[in-house]
Amino acid sequence: MLLILCNCPTTAVAEQISHDLLQRRLIACANLLPPVRSVYNWQEKIEQTQEIPLLLKARKQDYVQIEQAILALHPYQVPEIIALPVESALASYQTWLYEVTERD
Secondary structure, three states: OEEEEEEEOOHHHHHHHHHHHHHOOOOOEEEEOOOEEEEEEEOOEEEEEEEEEEEEEEOHHHHHHHHHHHHHHOOOOOOOOEEEEOOOOOHHHHHHHHHHOOOO
16 A cells, blocks of 8 residues: 655646546545645756645555556646555555455
8 A cells, every 4th residue: 555645736736636546546545735835946946836735545556557647647847756655554444445446
């Protein structure tokens, strides 16, 4: 199981990515968090912008497909896509996640 982090420039982009991944059964759940202020170095310049943090819960074996889908939908040249392994989770939550992401 993975927790994937992806900051988006707008709520609309975060919703589009979430809905696409849910419809394709690549994720079980998406959380769109309140806007945050991001400060980062981009092309030798300090940038500052507001972003929508997106948290995605998925099976580890689906990461490559999720990454490709995000890259196709995300407007950034280099979007933040960070996958963290989930070491522990409620057993019934894990069962639910695997059930809703099951594909033939």
